[in-house]
Amino acid sequence: MHEAQTDLAKNPDISNPDDSRNRISKRIKRRILGLAATALALPLTAGLISGSVATAAPARTAPAGGYEEVFVDSSMGPIKVQIQWASRGGNAALYLLDGLRARDDRNAWSFETNALEQYRGDNVTLVMPVGGQSSFYSDWYANSNLNRQPVTYKWETFLTQELPAYLESRGVSRTNNGVLGLSMGGSAALTLAAYHRDQFKFAGSLSGYLNISAPGMREAIRVAMVSAGSFNVDAMWGPPWNPAWLRNDPFVFAPELAGLSLYISAASGLPGQFDQPRRPVDFVNTGSAIGLEALALMNSRAFQLRMNSLGIPATYSFPANGTHSWPYWGAELWKARGQILDTLNAW
Incomplete structure (x- = not known):
């Protein structure tokens, strides 16, 4: 018990x-x-x-070929971007920048040239942002008061932060990119590549203004921006003595371009095979294109001398004939294709 x-x-x-x-x-x-x-x-x-x-984020691969138009959020509001995806889903991208009179509906590379056809079979994504008239693809100090611009341009931020973030979500690398532009977009392409070396491996300027500090250039840019949308240049880089002018002058920041793959082109301004004016307005436009291209050539030649003095190599193309017009830029894009694909490993 x-x-x-x-x-x-x-x-x-x-x-x-x-x-x-x-x-x-x-x-x-x-x-x-x-x-x-x-x-x-x-x-x-x-x-x-x-x-x-x-x-760890899930692995992403870019769509294999095809064309798409998207709107990407930015501090300026949604920005339209035309995209032709790499033919085999590669991670490389080439940004194509427009000129001073960039439109709000389409990037002119998509319809003034055969850029889409040129690169359709290549393993590189073409990225064509829409808009940015007279912007020089810069971050402006303020909105332009001459035309009551509703927002302040922040294009450098968009192209180097907001747009790459979107593209990365679709399989495009943040670091395996090239950027090429014509006229206004030419100097902008070099500026973006110089200050964002982690993003761009290649930069190309076609008929760009690469010696902005040369006598008369700042005044010429002021006049051009008024004619293209009534934009006030003081809202962009401030008065002519503001340091922002030097920051955006390829001739000045040339040392920052060392190590980049570069393609620089400007024609003589003499009419060539694509200049066949027939109507009075054609003769006026051709005359303007002659003067603009001659100015671009002087700027680009001065830039070449500056680069040579620094021992920085680049590919230069100075055709004997050609004016400031799209057919010539389309031809130069094709000439630069091999260098671009080599640099981005995008064949």
Whole structure:
């Protein structure tokens, strides 16, 4: 009897079946809660041991070929971007920048040239942002007061932060890119590449203004921007003595271009195979294109001398004939194709 009482004292569940069931139920609940806590803790612990487990994003591949128009959020509002995807889903991209009179509906590279056809079979994504008339693709100080511009241009931010973030979500690399532009977009392409070396491996200027500090250039840009949308240049880079003018002058920041793959082109301004004016307005436009291209050639030649003095190599193309017009820029884009694809490993 004494031994029986001792066993009951050691194991009270035997004496009370209800208590036994309750205790078993509690133990099961504690076991389940413990297993759940362990399961929840495992990913966190793994993250502490190896950050890649906790933060790794799913692998993405760009669409294999095809054309798309998207709107990408920016501080300026949604920006339309025309995209031709790399033919085999590669991660390289070539940004094509428009000229001073950039339109709000389409990037002129998409309809004034055969750029899409040129690169359709290549493993590089063509990125053509729409808009930015007279912007020089810069971050402006303020909105232009001459034309009551509703927003302040922030194109450098868009092209180097907001747009790359979107493209990365579609499989395009943030670091394997080229940028090429004509006229206004030519100097802008070099500016973007110089200050964002982690993003761009190639930069190209076609008929660009690459010596903005030359006598008369700042005044010429002021007049041109008034004629193209009534934009006030002071809202862009401030008065002529503001340091922002030097920051955006390829002749000045030329040392920052060392190590980049560069393609620089400007024609003589003499009419060539694509200049066949027939109507009076054609003769006026051709005359304007002659003067603009001659100015671009002087700027580009001065830039070449500056680069040579620094020992920085670049590919130069100075055709004997050609004016400031799209057919010639389309031809130069084709001439630069091999260098671009080599640099981005995008054949």
